[in-house]
Amino acid sequence: MHVTHLSLADFRNYARAEVELTPGPVLFVGRNGQGKTNLVEAIGYASTVSSHRVSTDQALIRFGTDAAIIRLRVQHDDRAIVIEVQLNRSSPNKARVNRGAIRVRELPRYFSSVLFAPEDLALVRGEPGVRRGFLDALVVQRSPRFAGVIADYERVLRQRNTLLKSARASRVPAEAMTTLDVWDERLVELGTELMVARWQLVTALRPHIAASYTAVAGEEHRTRVGLQHSIDGAEAVTMIDDPDAPLDPAATRERFRSVLAERRRAELERAVTLVGPHRDDLILDLNGLPARGYASHGESWSFALALKLASAQVLRLDAVAGDPVLVLDDVFAELDEGRRERLADAVHDFEQVLITAAVGGDVPDRLRATTVRIAAGAIVDEASETGGAG
Ligand SMILES: Nc1ncnc2c1ncn2[C@@H]1O[C@H](COP(=O)(O)OP(=O)(O)OP(=O)(O)O)[C@@H](O)[C@H]1O
Numbered sequence: 083m084h085v086t087h088l089s090l091a092d093f094r095n096y097a098r099a100e101v102e103l104t105p106g107p108v109l110f111v112g113r114n115g116q117g118k119t120n121l122v123e124a125i126g127y128a129s130t131v132s133s134h135r136v137s138t139d140q141a142l143i144r145f146g147t148d149a150a151i152i153r154l155r156v157q158h159d160d161r162a163i164v165i166e167v168q169l170n171r172s173s174p175n176k177a178r179v180n181r182g183a184i185r186v187r188e189l190p191r192y193f194s195s196v197l198f199a200p201e202d203l204a205l206v207r208g209e210p211g212v213r214r215g216f217l218d219a220l221v222v223q224r225s226p227r228f229a230g231v232i233a234d235y236e237r238v239l240r241q242r243n244t245l246l247k248s249a250r251a252s253r254v255p256a257e258a259m260t261t262l263d264v265w266d267e268r269l270v271e272l273g274t275e276l277m278v279a280r281w282q283l284v285t286a287l288r289p290h291i292a293a294s295y296t297a298v299a300g301e302e303h304r305t306r307v308g309l310q311h312s313i314d315g316a317e318a319v320t321m322i323d324d325p326d327a328p329l330d331p332a333a334t335r336e337r338f339r340s341v342l343a344e345r346r347r348a349e350l351e352r353a354v355t356l357v358g359p360h361r362d363d364l365i366l367d368l369n370g371l372p373a374r375g376y377a378s379h380g381e382s383w384s385f386a387l388a389l390k391l392a393s394a395q396v397l398r399l400d401a402v403a404g405d406p407v408l409v410l411d412d413v414f415a416e417l418d419e420g421r422r423e424r425l426a427d428a429v430h431d432f433e434q435v436l437i438t439a440a441v442g443g444d445v446p447d448r449l450r451a452t453t454v455r456i457a458a459g460a461i462v463d464e465a466s467e468t469g470g471a472g
């Protein structure tokens with residue numbers, strides 16, 4: 083799929099913007115702080131319902147205004163649809179597809195993009211929550227019904243924690259907590275579903291991560307991925323090497339259930355749920371060592387980029403509606419000449435690739451045929467170098 087038109091109203095530093103986009107590579111250039119990232123952030127938001135830079139939406143709404151609008155015209159094969167999200171400062175956000183209201187969390191059903199930005203270094207170096215967020219967003223992109231499963235899991239978790247807190251306050255003995263059993267059952271059911279989906283996702287990503295790492299770094303480094311399941315204990319890591327060994331839902335459910343029973347006393351003492359996918363982690367190894375803590379800056383960066391390129395590959399293989407839109411924010415400036423060319427090779431056949439750069443010359447020529455210039459929250463011109471206009 084590709085975006086043919088982007089409209090913004092009161093989004094970040096854009097009062098109004100209208101941008102026509104073509105398939106293939108599109109480069110956004112402009113000096114620092116002009117609005118390049120803001121523009122692609124809007125596109126990313128429309129596909130994942132979140133920003134890669136901020137965890138709350140307030141900063142996305144233009145300063146001094148109450149609501150931002152992102153509208154995209156998206157082409158899926160020969161079908162065009164219009165997607166619209168309205169971010170409201172003091173009421174719930176709204177989403178529409180072809181003018182019909184949809185739930186905001188349903189957006190990933192209609193539009194798919196993969197965005198890589200310098201912030202993604204946190205995928206390798208950051209806390210486990212960053213990696214869980216990465217996996218879950220991709221699980222939802224692959225099968226949108228998981229937006230509901232994850233929301234339900236989080237709700238059950240909150241309610242269970244509230245119950246644990248009130249039990250602790252009123253000193254109810256662990257054995258007498260029969261109301262907790264009902265929540266445990268829901269937690270196990272939904273949690274297992276999520277664990278299985280993450281496992282399947284990592285299994286699908288695995289070969290593409292290895293290939294993308296080599297493609298970007300140009301070196302044969304050995305990447306391995308695994309999952310750390312809190313129901314198996316804090317140290318237990320299962321590396322995923324064998325694509326034919328799926329996580330067995332029945333056995334996982336059983337283990338989850340029995341660990342919850344074992345840990346109930348400890349959970350009542352601490353008044354939090356100690357095991358479940360909300361405490362799991364994605365493990366990334368490079369040449370036999372955990373990338374987090376051992377990999378160099380360049381290696382961490384290549385690994386993070388490889389995770390995103392692998393995501394795009396997996397979505398490409400899943401999708402009936404064509405490739406996800408690939409977004410590379412400020413990537414080329416970080417790379418040496420060889421890596422720039424290799425990255426260009428790795429992305430050139432995606433249906434649409436949106437690239438930002440402060441210095442156009444940092445981006446290989448073949449990705450610069452269509453260049454959009456941005457200054458102070460406005461599109462100053464759209465130059466097609468191949469067409470000779472501009
Ligand atoms: N909610 C907002 N309202 C108004 N302006 C905003 C808002 N959020 C961000 N900005 C402004 O947007 C500008 C940053 O834009 P953006 O991050 O897109 O820059 P950029 O072109 O990607 O720059 P760089 O090359 O440094 O990455 C800043 O000047 C910032 O003050």
Ligand SMILES: [Mg+2]
Binds near residue numbers: 118120411412438
């Ligand atoms: Mg930027």
